[in-house]
Amino acid sequence: MHKVNNSYGLEVHPLRDALYAELHSRPFQVLPSPARISYLAVIVGPEQKRAEFEHFYSLYSSFSGTVPQEDGVCIEVDFGHFKIRRDKHLEFTSYMITHSQVDHSLGFFDQNALSCLPVDWLSTIPGTVLAAFHVAVEDARTVPEPDLTLVKSHFEGMRLVGSRPQNGDAQVWTTFQLHSDGCGRFLIYNKSMSDSQLGRMVQRVVEIETYRLMALLALPMARQYNAELVIMDEQLARTTASLSDSKETLDEQAILSELIDMAAWVEATRAKTSFRFSATRAYHELVLKRLNELKEDEVSGHLTVTEFMTRRLTPAVRTCNTAGTHLESLSTRIDRVSDMMRTQVEMSIQSQNQQLLTSMDRRSKIQLAMQHTVEGLSVAAISYYSVGLLKFLIEAVYDKGVNFDKSLVIGLSVPLVVGSVWLATRKIHKRFLLLAKAKEEK
Structure with a gap:
């Protein structure tokens, strides 16, 4: 929010002026009758937009006119014998050239507004042309409407599409086809419209033709x-x-x-x-x-x-x-x-x-059975070696003169050693089981 120069000293939004200007950024044209109008819609890529504006700017070197200081959504320039209007859209840029000095000795489309522009300027417009057509505007209040045969001859014999727009205040003829010059054609007879009304109607016609081509791109x-x-x-x-x-x-x-x-x-x-x-x-x-x-x-x-x-x-x-x-x-x-x-x-x-868990469980059971078997064998092996060691000890004591039944003592030590080894093995086994259970609970 900031203050602007107004008599009330009010704080206004910084975008207020731009929002007001947006509604007037594309004003309708005021077109005279008769007139010759040419229209181009050029698809311009993002990388071509600056070059396109500079190319439009170069047009001022050929004709006198006020050079725009910066690019805009709509620029309209009057060069005296013709006017050109440039509109920027999201995907394309349009040029509408209006020539009001009509030579009635020529056919409706033998004289067109593109002839007002330098040929080298036209051929070097950045981008690709999608829509190109001529609009011939005649004043039916001063020139009588020709019959349909004559109208059809101006469209090279193609099938006509026609209507009376604005509740009959005008007559429009077209073919929605390309003609021998590579452009489309519209013939409009103004019966009772003002220059402002005619400008609005022509704008609608060119937008219909342009937007329908843009729609068909897909x-x-x-x-x-x-x-x-x-x-x-x-x-x-x-x-x-x-x-x-x-x-x-x-x-x-x-x-x-x-x-x-x-x-x-x-x-x-x-x-x-x-x-x-x-x-x-x-x-x-x-x-x-x-x-x-x-x-x-x-x-x-x-x-x-x-x-x-x-x-x-x-x-x-x-x-x-x-x-x-x-x-x-x-x-x-x-x-x-x-x-x-x-x-x-x-x-x-x-x-x-x-299946893997079942197989692992089965292998665990086999390993457990094998472990018990190995434990039994281990007890026997440990007991065997323990009794052997104990035998050496008994014989050493006997050789020192202690009188006892050596064979009996050795025989009695066997079950004691086996029992002791078995108890020790079980205790170690239980200890490992307790440790594994404690880890699972954690």
């Missing part, structure tokens, strides 16, 4: 991936069927590897298509909104712009939406099958662990 991608998704669906169905077949021996490692490859492909495809499909939906909504704003009336025997668009554009957008939905569905299904596979692998591991 269609080739959707068709390509739809074909691949069908193959991926069949592969996933086979994998799922193999999991449900209890008679088949599964190569779990191979199936997991296959699922990982499929999941990686789906996620990579989603990353490639997510923005494009989302943009298609957004552009389609804008086209529908602009069509609704045209308020068209029918021309007998011809499709209106709205009818043509809803009949041709909407199915294409649905194809893109279907591809996006199919990707999301496939991703979810792969996750579910992967969970099933992981569960089956975990159950297999648990079964193996159970």
Whole structure:
């Protein structure tokens, strides 16, 4: 929050002025009748945006005009005999060139506004041109409308799409096709609109044509991936069927590897298509909104712009939406099958662990039996050597003159030694068991 220069000394938000300016950043144009208009929509990459502005800036070296100090969302410059308006959008930059000095001795599209610009400047615009078309505006209040045969000749004999927008205040003809000069064409007759109303209507027309092309950018991608998704669906169905077949021996490692490859492909495809499909939906909504704003009336025997668009554009957008939905569905299904596979692998591991524990228990029992046997043998061996040592001691005492029955004493010492060794071994065994139990309790 900070203060600005106002008569009340109020604290205002630092973005207030920018928010007010945002609503007026793209004003509608005021267009005269008659006029010749050319429109370009150029897709500009992030690395080309600065070069594109500098290229636009270079146009001032060819014509007198006020040089902009910095780049902006919308720049409109009047060079006297023509005007040029540059609009920056998220993915593209548009140029609308308006030429009001119409030579009626020429055909509607023989004279166009692009001829006002230097040829070398046009050919070096950074980016790739997606939309390029000419709009011929005639004043039906001073020049009578030509018959349909003459109108069709200006569109090189192609099938016409026409309507009376703004509740009949104008007449629009187009083909939504490229002509011999590589550009599209619109013919507009102004019957009773003011220059401001005409500017708004022309803006809607060029936006409809531009946004429908931007919306269709995803269609080739959707068709390509739809074909691949069908193959991926069949592969996933086979994998799922193999999991449900209890008679088949599964190569779990191979199936997991296959699922990982499929999941990686789906996620990579989603990353490639997510923005494009989302943009298609957004552009389609804008086209529908602009069509609704045209308020068209029918021309007998011809499709209106709205009818043509809803009949041709909407199915294409649905194809893109279907591809996006199919990707999301496939991703979810792969996750579910992967969970099933992981569960089956975990159950297999648990079964193996159970078998291992059973085998270990069996081996432990055998080792315990062997240990008892070894303990018995150990008692006998230790007792044997202990009695031998004790025998040496008894004989040494006897040789020193102590009179006793040497054989009897040696014989009586045997059970005593054996018993002592057995008790000592048991005590050591119990001690180790107590130590092991104490460690388990910890």
